[in-house]
Amino acid sequence: MADRKYQYDVLYIGSGHGTDGINELAKKGFKVATVEAEKIGGTCPNWGCNAKITLDEPIKLTREQERMKGIVNGQLTVNWPANMKHKHQVIDPIPNSLEDAKEGAGVDVIHGWAKFVDNHTVDVDGTKYTADKIVVATGLHPHQLNIKGTNLAHTSKDFLALDKLPKHIAIVGAGYVAMEFATIANQSGSDVTVLMHHDQVLERFYQPFVKKVVADLKKRGVKFIPNAGVSAFEKKNNQLFVDYGDGKQLPTDWILDATGRVPNVHHMNLRQIGVKWDHHGIFVNSHLQTKVPNIYASGDVINSSEPKLTPTATFQGNYLMHLFSGETTHGIKYPPIPTVVFTSPRIAQVGITVPHAEKYDFDYDIVVNDLSNDWYRQIDKESIAENALIFNKHDQLVGVTEVSDKADDAIDTLLPAVALHLSKQQIEQVVPLFPSIAHDAWKNL
Numbered sequence: 001m002a003d004r005k006y007q008y009d010v011l012y013i014g015s016g017h018g019t020d021g022i023n024e025l026a027k028k029g030f031k032v033a034t035v036e037a038e039k040i041g042g043t044c045p046n047w048g049c050n051a052k053i054t055l056d057e058p059i060k061l062t063r064e065q066e067r068m069k070g071i072v073n074g075q076l077t078v079n080w081p082a083n084m085k086h087k088h089q090v091i092d093p094i095p096n097s098l099e100d101a102k103e104g105a106g107v108d109v110i111h112g113w114a115k116f117v118d119n120h121t122v123d124v125d126g127t128k129y130t131a132d133k134i135v136v137a138t139g140l141h142p143h144q145l146n147i148k149g150t151n152l153a154h155t156s157k158d159f160l161a162l163d164k165l166p167k168h169i170a171i172v173g174a175g176y177v178a179m180e181f182a183t184i185a186n187q188s189g190s191d192v193t194v195l196m197h198h199d200q201v202l203e204r205f206y207q208p209f210v211k212k213v214v215a216d217l218k219k220r221g222v223k224f225i226p227n228a229g230v231s232a233f234e235k236k237n238n239q240l241f242v243d244y245g246d247g248k249q250l251p252t253d254w255i256l257d258a259t260g261r262v263p264n265v266h267h268m269n270l271r272q273i274g275v276k277w278d279h280h281g282i283f284v285n286s287h288l289q290t291k292v293p294n295i296y297a298s299g300d301v302i303n304s305s306e307p308k309l310t311p312t313a314t315f316q317g318n319y320l321m322h323l324f325s326g327e328t329t330h331g332i333k334y335p336p337i338p339t340v341v342f343t344s345p346r347i348a349q350v351g352i353t354v355p356h357a358e359k360y361d362f363d364y365d366i367v368v369n370d371l372s373n374d375w376y377r378q379i380d381k382e383s384i385a386e387n388a389l390i391f392n393k394h395d396q397l398v399g400v401t402e403v404s405d406k407a408d409d410a411i412d413t414l415l416p417a418v419a420l421h422l423s424k425q426q427i428e429q430v431v432p433l434f435p436s437i438a439h440d441a442w443k444n445l
């Protein structure tokens with residue numbers, strides 16, 4: 001532990017998943033604090049994963065009921081205000097309960113905006129705190145298009161707090177946020193148009209699977225405009241317009257700018273104290289150390305090729321806890337990080353991707369399975385259900401991608417095989433219960 005020349009052994013800026021491990025560090029006897037400018041817990045619980053998945057639950061249910069039509073009678077519809085009320089009931093208590101848990105573990109929770117005074121001192125709204133080590137875990141904020149009328153557009157955070165669902169929503173971008181929110185809004189009764197930058201949706205995902213999801217959304221009335229070239233947002237007589245293409249205008253009631261997220265690195269004096277960053281985030285070495293040796297970074301704010309997701313942030317936060325407590329001196333070594341787009345059906349993947357396996361086809365075998373014929377998928381009539389399994393030359397599963405209503409669970413189930421490089425013999429020793437998604441997923445290996 002550090003000498004007490006500083007108030008804290010470790011001070012974290014931010015309180016999201018990039019700071020996971022902080023409670024354990026406190027329980028190990030370290031003096032630690034977290035500074036949070038907004039809500040305790042950061043993006044994921046308050047205006048990211050948890051908030052979104054709460055709104056998505058009724059969407060999932062209506063889709064399932066639709067498939068079971070004639071067996072389950074009636075027509076389910078989503079009541080948006082009730083769905084939003086339920087989201088508030090589930091999500092709003094989270095910051096307080098996280099704060100209680102932190103304080104219970106011995107973490108000091110400081111509310112306010114942190115900026116560096118020097119490499120051991122942080123100023124929070126006029127009060128100074130000193131620490132031996134400081135972790136910058138400040139995350140990202142939504143990118144805003146630099147075009148005329150940009151202030152007329154809203155962010156993912158605004159969507160997740162909409163009291164009333166607009167009749168028409170224009171979504172700019174075709175990534176995670178665009179596709180998940182297009183699914184939720186469309187199924188809740190809104191008319192949705194997606195304005196794409198190029199001609200690909202979810203460009204980092206296996207395109208044959210993405211195309212199935214897009215075709216399904218189109219059937220449900222979502223419109224996609226490729227290569228839209230959005231140039232301005234306007235308001236005339238209470239009506240909003242998106243200017244795109246060559247003089248075209250899309251009338252709309254609400255605009256969602258879903259063009260990505262950018263690092264929270266400004267107004268903190270990072271450059272002044274020597275921490276280096278660019279528009280992808282803060283540069284760190286394999287110990288998550290910035291150019292200033294006692295200052296570290298964790299979570300989305302890091303400039304890294306790892307996906308900017310909660311599991312990555314949690315892994316980094318826990319790594320720092322082990323590093324600071326002397327339990328490791330090694331650099332961080334990432335396991336395969338899974339990811340899922342919560343459309344309906346979902347698209348999930350982990351490990352080696354299909355395009356990579358196709359490019360290096362001498363190293364890999366790709367097995368594509370149409371899962372819609374599996375009896376287990378037939379029970380709830382999944383018609384879009386396919387996976388691609390990627391094996392290396394030792395017959396070990398090294399990557400999976402799946403499109404289906406159960407893709408998230410199926411990928412999670414197969415994670416140990418991918419992460420631990422299980423052999424065929426080891427896989428035979430895993431006996432999932434039956435019937436289950438785990439059994440269905442493991443039987444194809």
Ligand SMILES: Cc1cc2nc3c(=O)[nH]c(=O)nc-3n(C[C@H](O)[C@H](O)[C@H](O)COP(=O)(O)OP(=O)(O)OC[C@H]3O[C@@H](n4cnc5c(N)ncnc54)[C@H](O)[C@@H]3O)c2cc1C
Binds near residue numbers: 013
């Ligand atoms: C709409 C949406 C849906 C998502 N869904 C998923 C999902 O389903 N699954 C998934 O894995 N990931 C999802 N993500 C991504 C996930 O939320 C992030 O990867 C994760 O929250 C990153 O955690 P973090 O701690 O790095 O950053 P954050 O959670 O963003 O925390 C950073 C915190 O730092 C605070 N802060 C910033 N600057 C300062 C300062 N100077 N002083 C004090 N505090 C400061 C901020 O207020 C913020 O609370 C989603 C993201 C969004 C936007």
Ligand SMILES: NC(=O)c1ccc[n+]([C@@H]2O[C@H](COP(=O)([O-])OP(=O)(O)OC[C@H]3O[C@@H](n4cnc5c(N)ncnc54)[C@H](O)[C@@H]3O)[C@@H](O)[C@H]2O)c1
Binds near residue numbers: 175340
């Ligand atoms: N399920 C999940 O895990 C999940 C869900 C939501 C968000 N997230 C996280 O949040 C991040 C941000 O999500 P996102 O959807 O905002 O970003 P994204 O990077 O997934 O997608 C951004 C989209 O905006 C488009 N775009 C970029 N510049 C544009 C421009 N000038 N005009 C029009 N379109 C433009 C891109 O082509 C892309 O389609 C994700 O990368 C991910 O890390 C994760």
